[in-house]
Structure formats: structure tokens, C-alpha cells
Amino acid sequence: MSRAVVLLSGGLDSTTTLAVARSQGYECxxxxxxxxxxxxxxxxxxDRVAAALGAASHRRVAMDLRAIGGSALTDDIPVPKxxxxxxxxxxxxYVPARxxxxxxLLLGLAEVLGARELFIGANAVDYxxxxxxxxxxxRAFETLARLATRAGADGGAAFRxxxxxxxxSKAEIVRLATDLGVDLSxxxxxxxxTPDGRACGRCDSCTLRRKGFEEAGVSDPTPYxx
Amino acid sequence: MSRAVVLLSGGLDSTTTLAVARSQGYECxxxxxxxxxxxxxxxxxxDRVAAALGAASHRRVAMDLRAIGGSALTDDIPVPKxxxxxxxxxxxxYVPARxxxxxxLLLGLAEVLGARELFIGANAVDYxxxxxxxxxxxRAFETLARLATRAGADGGAAFRxxxxxxxxSKAEIVRLATDLGVDLSxxxxxxxxTPDGRACGRCDSCTLRRKGFEEAGVSDPTPYxx
Numbered sequence: 001m002s003r004a005v006v007l008l009s010g011g012l013d014s015t016t017t018l019a020v021a022r023s024q025g026y027e028c029x030x031x032x033x034x035x036x037x038x039x040x041x042x043x044x045x046x047d048r049v050a051a052a053l054g055a056a057s058h059r060r061v062a063m064d065l066r067a068i069g070g071s072a073l074t075d076d077i078p079v080p081k082x083x084x085x086x087x088x089x090x091x092x093x094y095v096p097a098r099x100x101x102x103x104x105l106l107l108g109l110a111e112v113l114g115a116r117e118l119f120i121g122a123n124a125v126d127y128x129x130x131x132x133x134x135x136x137x138x139r140a141f142e143t144l145a146r147l148a149t150r151a152g153a154d155g156g157a158a159f160r161x162x163x164x165x166x167x168x169s170k171a172e173i174v175r176l177a178t179d180l181g182v183d184l185s186x187x188x189x190x191x192x193x194t195p196d197g198r199a200c201g202r203c204d205s206c207t208l209r210r211k212g213f214e215e216a217g218v219s220d221p222t223p224y225x226x
Numbered sequence: 227m228s229r230a231v232v233l234l235s236g237g238l239d240s241t242t243t244l245a246v247a248r249s250q251g252y253e254c255x256x257x258x259x260x261x262x263x264x265x266x267x268x269x270x271x272x273d274r275v276a277a278a279l280g281a282a283s284h285r286r287v288a289m290d291l292r293a294i295g296g297s298a299l300t301d302d303i304p305v306p307k308x309x310x311x312x313x314x315x316x317x318x319x320y321v322p323a324r325x326x327x328x329x330x331l332l333l334g335l336a337e338v339l340g341a342r343e344l345f346i347g348a349n350a351v352d353y354x355x356x357x358x359x360x361x362x363x364x365r366a367f368e369t370l371a372r373l374a375t376r377a378g379a380d381g382g383a384a385f386r387x388x389x390x391x392x393x394x395s396k397a398e399i400v401r402l403a404t405d406l407g408v409d410l411s412x413x414x415x416x417x418x419x420t421p422d423g424r425a426c427g428r429c430d431s432c433t434l435r436r437k438g439f440e441e442a443g444v445s446d447p448t449p450y451x452x
Contacts, residue, residue, distance in 0.1 A: 063289035068331065070338035090376040097334035100374045104330045105294065108323035112296035131379035140373050144366040148326045150316040153357035 001027045003115040004162075006055070007106050008032050010045030012209055013121030013165055015187045016173050018053050019180040020164045021119045028119075030055040031109050033102055035095070036066040036074050041197060045188035052186055061105055071095040072191070079192040081202040085128045091204060093191055099132035103141050103161070110159060111149050118145075122163040126170035126212060128204045138163055170212025178218055185221035194225055201226040227253045229341040230388075232281070233332050234258050236271030238435055239347030239391055241413045242399050244279050245406040246390045247345045254345075256281040257335050259328055261321070262292040262300045267423060271414035278412055287331055297321040298417070305418040307428040311354045317430060319417055325358035329367050329387070336385060337375050344371075348389040352396035352438065354430045364389055396438025404444055411447035420451055427452040 004026035008014045021028050032046040043060065050058035066074045072092040073079075080091055099122070106118050122133040131137065138161045145159040146152040152159075165173055177184055189209040190199035199206055201224040213220035230252035234240045247254050258272040269286065276284035292300045298318040299305075306317055325348070332344050348359040357363065364387045371385040372378040378385075391399050403410055415435040416425035425432050427450040439446035 059293050061290055061293045064287055065334070067285050067287045068334045068338055070334070090379055094376055095334075096337040096376070097330050097374055100333060100370065101327060101330035104323050104327035107326060108291070108294045108296070108321075111322040112294055129379075131376060132374045134373065137370070137373040140366070140370040144326065144363070144370050147360065147363040147366050148323055148358045150320055150322070150357060153316060153355075 001025065002117070003027045003029065003113055004117040004119055005106050005110045005113065005115045006030045006119040007102055007121070008046045008050060009121070010042040010049055010187060011121070011189045011205070012177065012184065012187050012212070013123055013173060015049045015053070015182060016177040016180070017119050017121040017165060018049065018055070019177060019182045021117075021162070022053060023180055026117065027056045029109065029113055029115065030058045031106055032058070032060045033105060034060055034062045035098070036064050038073060039188070039191050039193055041193050042188045045186060048186045052183060059109070063101070065095060065098070068096065079203050081200070083204055083207070085204040085208050086126070088129075090131060091128050093128060093204060094130050097132070099130075099137070100141070107145050107148065107159065111151055116157050117160050117162055119162045119164070121165055123165045123168065123173070125167060126208050135166060138166070169215070170208050171215035174212045174216035174218050178216070189222070198223045198225045227251065228343070229253045229255065229339055230343040230345055231332050231336045231339065231341045232256045232345040233328055233347070234272045234276060235347070236268040236275055236413060237347070237415045237431070238403065238410065238413050238438070239349055239399060241275045241279070241408060242403040242406070243345050243347040243391060244275065244281070245403060245408045247388070248279060249406055252343065253282045254280075255335065255339055255341065256284045257332055258284070258286045259331060260286055260288045261324070262290050264299060265414070265417050265419055267419050268414045271412060274412045278409060285335070289327070291321060291324070294322065305429050307426070309430055309433070311430040311434050312352070316357060317354050319354060319430060320356050323358070325356075325363070326367070333371050333374065333385065337377055342383050343386050343388055345388045345390070347391055349391045349394065349399070351393060352434050361392060364392075395441070396434050397441035400438045400442035400444050404442070415448070424449045424451045
């Protein structure tokens, strides 16, 4: 059984990505990064998802990106509501260099475990326009991964960055997850939950999720405030 | 005054790199990463160096790479002694994907501060043969940085990875630091210090440092056990 490493936030996309990797027969090792995000509820979602979807191992790595700041997800910067995700400039929920750092950690784990497939739930269709979700970024990381590692230096097999959702709409992702039997009530998307654990319904992440479920004709189990 | 960000471990190379960046007129913001390294004494060295060399700001970011493991610097794997650094395979002190992760953090900081110059003390002459110190790795990271960031997505100025020590021997680095007036007693290199704060004198890092000072004809202020 080939090993794969999977970046797991606990959201819809990374959960579906894990389900895809499992359906392709990989022994999946999940990595969740606690980077000081305000929506800490997603960390618990990741733990639940890893267990429910049969991850062979699950790690939570702590890294305090609040020391660097510059994002509405880690700083006291308001999370935008009722925006049109993907239109206009990169929104303030963008975390500087996040996917570079997260993929770096995933690459380290892959090297330690002898895995060559790095799965990430990046999507370039129904997304907020983050630069580090684009296909050209993922290809550049693949090039870097070969040069960055002992495995690459020794002339071993190359690492592959696998983003099976990259060109799917959110509705297609919801359908795919449903077809794969994923319990979507385990997942969490909202950037700005209420203290009692309900989703705001209006941040980019909620907006995209709701649109996806609606277009897919699937009922969204998320408890929304509005 | 142009801003630069500088990765600072507290060792000879990163300290000299900071001194070079300062001598070139940059306002320098330093970043030290506490990744769970066993030689924690270098974190204090970094704090001292940042203050002594006039960093405009200094940050220590915690990130627990022990959760990923795979290195003599973070795990209970013996640090090799009396080896010939740079000859043979990548040694066990290699930390999987470390420079990818560290440069990712540095890139995030650069983006937040509006800096475009990323300084790193990478060296490809007197080094342990770590793959992520090679020029081709640094160039690949520069390409990635443009694609990874808001600044790059907005068509802004490109990030530059600056490694002024890349092609210098250790002796040349010691001379350069001395010419720039750096107090090298502030720096720390040993991977495997004794509990009372002396350097082992025999790990790759000590071996390279001692050779550099000796060849440069400069007295090494490090307290060695042997």
C-alpha cells in the first residue's frame, strides 16, 4: 500500500481530498497545523475527520503565525462579510505565505514517512482568490520539493503535489464527497464562528460552502446563525 | 531605508549575514524559529545577536518540528561526531524540509512588512551537504515566492533570496565577520552542547567552525569541551 500525506484543515475541501486519496488506495497520514487561527473549532473537526476517514496516523503541529500576523484569520482584523469571493483583490483572510509553510511541513512529513504523494485540497474555481491556491504555485512547489530534500538530492523518486479538487466547482466537491460516503457534518468551514459554535453564514468560506451545497442539491448540516 | 528580513539562528553564518545586510544599508527585521532544536542555547544567541547588531525588530516563532521528527537535531538520534562534513550522504542532522519551512515563514514576514529582500546564511562550500542550502534550491524558492504571495499576484516587485555567504569558505566568513566588527563571542554553532553550556567540538557544526577560525587566523571565543 503506497503512503500519502494529506494536509487536513477539517474543512470541506481537505476532507474530500482525504476521501479521494483513500479511495485511490493510499495509506493516508494526515497533518493539521494549528497556526493560531481564530476559528479553532476547525482543529477539532480535523481530528474527527482523520478518525472517521481512517487516517493511518494524524498529527497536529503547532506553529504560531500570530507572531508574523498580517491576516484576519490570525489578527484582530475583521473577517469580511457578504463579499463576492474570488472577485477583486486578495482578501484580508489571506494568511501570508500560508500554503508555502504548510506544504513545507507536509513535505517534511512525507520525507520522514517515505511518502511521495502530497495531497492538498487547493481549489482554483470557487475560492477566495488566494495566490497560493493556483496551479502554477503548486507546480512551482513540486519543483522546489525535489531540490529541497534528501530524497531529491539522492536522486530518488520525485514528490508529487496532488490537488484533486483544483478544477472542481464547490457543488462538484459536495457531490464528490457525498458519492464517497463522507459524513459532511464532521467538517467545518466558517472563518468566524460564534462562541457557542455556530457558523456566521456570511464570510467567504461560508458563502462558498452554502452555494456549493445549494447547487449540489445537498442539505448542509452546518449550524448557521443566519 | 529599504527593509529586509533576515533568518537568524544565532550561529556564525546567519549572524554574518545580518551584518552584511546592515552594512548594505538595510533596515533589518530578524526572524528566529524555535523548531524544537535540542541545542536551545542558539535561541538565546539569536536574541543577543539581534540586539547587538541593531535589528529593527526581532521575532521568535515557535513551531514544533518534533511532531514530524526525522532528525538528530529534534529527535533522540545521536549527533555524529568527527565526521567529514560535506562528504558522503546527507547526515542525520538534516531536518526534513527545514529551509523550505523557514524560508516560508520568512516570506510571510517579508510580505507583512513590505520587504522584498530575504537574507539567509546558506553556504554551499564548508557545509554538511544539506540539499536545501544549494543555489538551485534558493533560486527555486525565489520563483515560488513570486507565485505564492499577494505581492506577486498583484504584479508587485519580486522577492529576492539573498545568500551573501553562499560561495565563501568558512575562513572567509570568519574574516568577513571580523572586518564588519561582529563580536563573534555572541554566536553559537554547536549542535550538541553540554548541559553547562560548552560546545562539543566534534559535531559537523563545531568541526566547520573550528576549521574556519583556524584558517582565518582568528581566535575562536567558543568554550569547547575538547
